[in-house]
Amino acid sequence: MQNLIEIKGVKHAYQTDAGPLPVLDGLEIAVPEGGFVAVVGPSGCGKSTLTRLIAGLMKPDHGEVWLHGEKVKGPRSTVGMAFQNPVLLEWRTILKNVLLPLEIVPSKLTRKQAEERARFLLSLVGLEGFEDKRPSELSGGMRQRASLCRALIHQPDVLILDEPFGALDAFTREDLWQTMHRVKEREPFTGVLITHDLRESIFLADQVVVLSGRPARTQYVLEVPSRGPRTLDDLYTPVAAEQLNILRHQIQIAQGRSPAEEGAE
Amino acid sequence: MNKHIRAFVVPVIAVVVFLLFWEWLVWFNGWPRFKMAAPSDLPPAFERHWPLFLSMGWQTLWRTVVGLFLAVVFGTLLGMIMGFSRTMRDALYPLLVGFNAIPKATVVPIVALMFVGQHDFNTVLLAFMISFFPIAVSVSIGLSTLEPEYRDILRSLGASQATIFWKIALPKTLPEFFGALKVAVTLAFIGTNLMEIVSPHGRGLGALFDSGRTNSDFPLMFAVLIALAFLGIVLYYFVVALEKIFAGWAERAPG
Numbered sequence: 001m002q003n004l005i006e007i008k009g010v011k012h013a014y015q016t017d018a019g020p021l022p023v024l025d026g027l028e029i030a031v032p033e034g035g036f037v038a039v040v041g042p043s044g045c046g047k048s049t050l051t052r053l054i055a056g057l058m059k060p061d062h063g064e065v066w067l068h069g070e071k072v073k074g075p076r077s078t079v080g081m082a083f084q085n086p087v088l089l090e091w092r093t094i095l096k097n098v099l100l101p102l103e104i105v106p107s108k109l110t111r112k113q114a115e116e117r118a119r120f121l122l123s124l125v126g127l128e129g130f131e132d133k134r135p136s137e138l139s140g141g142m143r144q145r146a147s148l149c150r151a152l153i154h155q156p157d158v159l160i161l162d163e164p165f166g167a168l169d170a171f172t173r174e175d176l177w178q179t180m181h182r183v184k185e186r187e188p189f190t191g192v193l194i195t196h197d198l199r200e201s202i203f204l205a206d207q208v209v210v211l212s213g214r215p216a217r218t219q220y221v222l223e224v225p226s227r228g229p230r231t232l233d234d235l236y237t238p239v240a241a242e243q244l245n246i247l248r249h250q251i252q253i254a255q256g257r258s259p260a261e262e263g264a265e
Numbered sequence: 266m267n268k269h270i271r272a273f274v275v276p277v278i279a280v281v282v283f284l285l286f287w288e289w290l291v292w293f294n295g296w297p298r299f300k301m302a303a304p305s306d307l308p309p310a311f312e313r314h315w316p317l318f319l320s321m322g323w324q325t326l327w328r329t330v331v332g333l334f335l336a337v338v339f340g341t342l343l344g345m346i347m348g349f350s351r352t353m354r355d356a357l358y359p360l361l362v363g364f365n366a367i368p369k370a371t372v373v374p375i376v377a378l379m380f381v382g383q384h385d386f387n388t389v390l391l392a393f394m395i396s397f398f399p400i401a402v403s404v405s406i407g408l409s410t411l412e413p414e415y416r417d418i419l420r421s422l423g424a425s426q427a428t429i430f431w432k433i434a435l436p437k438t439l440p441e442f443f444g445a446l447k448v449a450v451t452l453a454f455i456g457t458n459l460m461e462i463v464s465p466h467g468r469g470l471g472a473l474f475d476s477g478r479t480n481s482d483f484p485l486m487f488a489v490l491i492a493l494a495f496l497g498i499v500l501y502y503f504v505v506a507l508e509k510i511f512a513g514w515a516e517r518a519p520g
Contacts, residue, residue, distance in 0.1 A: 055421040075423045087414045091436050091514040103432070104422040134514060154422070 002069060004190045005031040005054065005158060010063035012049060013215075023049050024060070025215035031207065033157075036184070036191040038201035040247065041211030041219075042255045047194045050216075051162045054192060055079050067158060077105040080151035080189070084163040086143040088135035088150075095131040098122065098149045105154045114153075121149040124186060125179050141172035145179065152187055159189040166196065174232060177203050181230060198247045199235055208243075210250040220250045299481040306484035307491060314485065317473055318492055325457055325469040326496055328385060332392025333453040333500075337446065340397035344404025348434075354405065365398045370459055377464040384468055388460040395456035396449040403445035407438030440515035443508040450500050454493065470496075 010027040013020040023046035031037045039047055052058045053065050056075040065072040067079075080101070088097045098118040102109065109117065122131060125145040135143055144164055151159055165173045177200060184191070195201050201208045202224050210220040222243060234240060284304045291303035298306065311318060343361075347354040369391060376387050411434055419429050461471020470489050477485035509516075 052417070055417070057417060057421055075421050077422050079421055081418060081421050083414045083417075085412065085414050087412065087418055089433065089436070091439075091512075100418075100432070101422055104419060104424045104428065136514075150418075 002033070003030040003066075004033040004035070004068055005029065005037075005192065006064075006066040007050075007054070008064045008066070010053065010060045010065065011215075012046070012053070012058075012060045012062075022215035024053075024217075026217040027063070027211075028218045029209055031190055031192065033190055034188055035207060036193065036205045037207045037209055038193045038195055038205035039209045039211060040195060040198060040201050040251065041216060042213045042251065043196070045211050045214050045216040045254070047211065047216075048162055051081070051160045051192065051194055054158065055081055055160055077101075077154060078156050079158045079160060080154065080156035081160045082144070082147045082151040082162070082164045084166045086135075086140075086147035088143055088146060090135050093132050093134060094122065094127065094138070094146050095119070097135065097146060098153050100150060101154045107154060118149065118153055121152055121183075121187070122146070124183055125149055139172075141168050141176060144168065144176060148179075148183070152183070152189070155187075157190055159191045161191065161193045161195075163194050163196065165200065173197075173200070178232070180204055198244050198251070201247070202240060202243050203230060203232075203235055208247060210247065210254060212254045213256055219254055222246060222250075298483055300483065302483040302487040307488050310482075310484035310488040311492075314473070314488070318470075318488075321468065321470045321473045322492055322496060325454075325461065325471065325493070326500075328388045328469065329392050329453045329457045329496075329500070332389045332456060333396055333449060335389070335393040336397035336400055336449055336453065339393070340400030340445075340449075341404050341442070343397070343401040345408065347401065347405035348408025348438075354409070361398065361401065369395045369456060370463060373459055373463040376460075384460075384466040387464070388457050388469065391460045392453040392456035395459075396453040399445040399448045399452070400442065403441040404438055407441040408434055411437060439512040440508075443504065443512050446504050446508075447501060450504055451497060454497050454500075458493065 007027050007029040010024050011022070012024040013022040015021075027050070029037060029039070039050060041047055049058075053060055054067070054072070056065075056072045056079070059073075067076065088094075089100070092100070095115070095118055098121065099114060102114050107114065119128075119131060122128060122145075125148055127142060127145050127149070130138065130142065130146075135146070138146065148164070151161075165176050168176065181204070191205070193201070193204055202222075206224050206226050208222040208224060209218055210222070211217070212219040224243060288303050288305060291301055294301075302310075343357070347357055372394065373391065376390055380387050380390075415433050415437070416429055419433065424432075457469065458471045458474075461469040462475055465472055465475045470493055474486055474489040477483070477489060
């Protein structure tokens with residue numbers, strides 16, 4: 001099967017006053033259509049750079065990013081993005097915020113159909129009745145839900161999530177994880193999730209990529225076999241504990257600490 | 266007490282107390298009219314010179330508004346240039362700060378000499394010069410502090426720079442813009458009056474003030490001050506009304 005997202009040997013460095021600062025070095029990621037990959041790694045290892053590369057917002061120095069069998073050369077409207085900061089436009093209602101991408105991307109939907117679709121997505125994430133509210137009237141979790149709807153409104157085939165739940169409290173976060181599963185069932189997409197939360201990565205993704213410390217390369221890939229729709233209980237099984245253990249171990253290596261050393265600290 | 270009554274009654278009481286205190290101060294010290302005016306002197310002063318107040322007030326008002334309008338256009342353009350280009354910001358900012366640091370009273374004689382006799386032009390020019398600075402600065406800061414995610418949301422869909430400006434950068438800058446405009450309104454009045462008083466040419470409320478000064482007519486001078494304050498308040502609340510319409514979303518609901 002053809003991979004929808006393919007990242008081949010990507011290297012990238014930022015030019016700083018102190019000379020080039022390499023952030024990515026030999027990145028290999030492949031995501032099949034409908035797959036969901038989570039990318040974890042130490043802070044500052046270039047995870048956000050990765051999202052910008054996939055979105056076509058920047059070009060890598062070396063290597064290639066392929067979407068749908070096409071090399072990414074610039075921004076493309078088949079991508080949806082959501083960030084840690086929901087960046088909703090305060091002067092628009094929630095509904096108008098969700099509809100924003102359709103004002104940029106050419107769409108076959110009529111105005112009425114677009115609005116119906118927006119309302120459907122909002123109800124899917126549990127924001128029914130908030131269509132005409134302003135973002136400032138919503139809680140952090142609700143804003144993130146709205147931001148998710150905006151990322152999905154133009155039916156992107158790739159959804160890029162850059163730590164979208166990072167600023168939320170634990171309970172709201174778990175709520176949103178479940179929402180994500182519900183959304184993916186109704187609105188299939190291929191997902192790339194950047195996160196710091198290992199439990200989040202194994203709960204949402206079917207493939208967890210561990211990046212090494214800067215400059216980042218693919219250090220480890222954990223397959224998380226799916227057994228149908230997941231529930232929060234799945235996080236408290238021996239299998240999940242084993243997966244978390246492996247990931248934690250890999251992160252420690254990525255941070256440049258061997259597990260044995262940690263015991264000695 | 267009802268909230269609305271309080272919002273209305275409390276300020277009115279404060280004003281009345283202030284006026285009574287002022288009246289009492291003049292009466293208690295026995296100040297004559299060529300030394301100080303009391304509030305009770307003001308209505309007769311207005312009555313005596315009413316046609317002059319109307320015509321001079323109009324002159325001051327339109328010249329201020331035109332100067333302010335030019336300041337908005339020029340200040341916004343300058344702010345956009347500085348907000349979008351780092352190089353231009355580095356180049357223009359020192360010039361702008363230097364220009365703003367010059368006390369505008371010293372510019373009055375220069376402008377008056379450069380454009381001899383063109384009183385309307387000179388006055389509008391000064392109102393403009395004194396008031397464009399806050400607008401330029403606020404627009405440039407508003408644009409340059411736009412979080413990159415806002416840009417990315419649209420850029421990742423292939424939106425052009427112009428689209429990003431119209432859909433996000435411009436509306437997002439509006440609250441800062443109106444904040445600056447409120448400051449600029451007051452400044453523009455100062456500019457107009459500087460020209461009218463420092464370079465007297467017989468027009469505007471500044472000229473009326475000047476004639477009060479030459480005649481030691483304190484009631485007239487104070488009446489002019491009140492008239493100026495009145496115009497300033499009217500214009501200020503006009504801007505507030507515009508702000509409510511265009512940037513009302515920035516106001517958080519109480520609580």
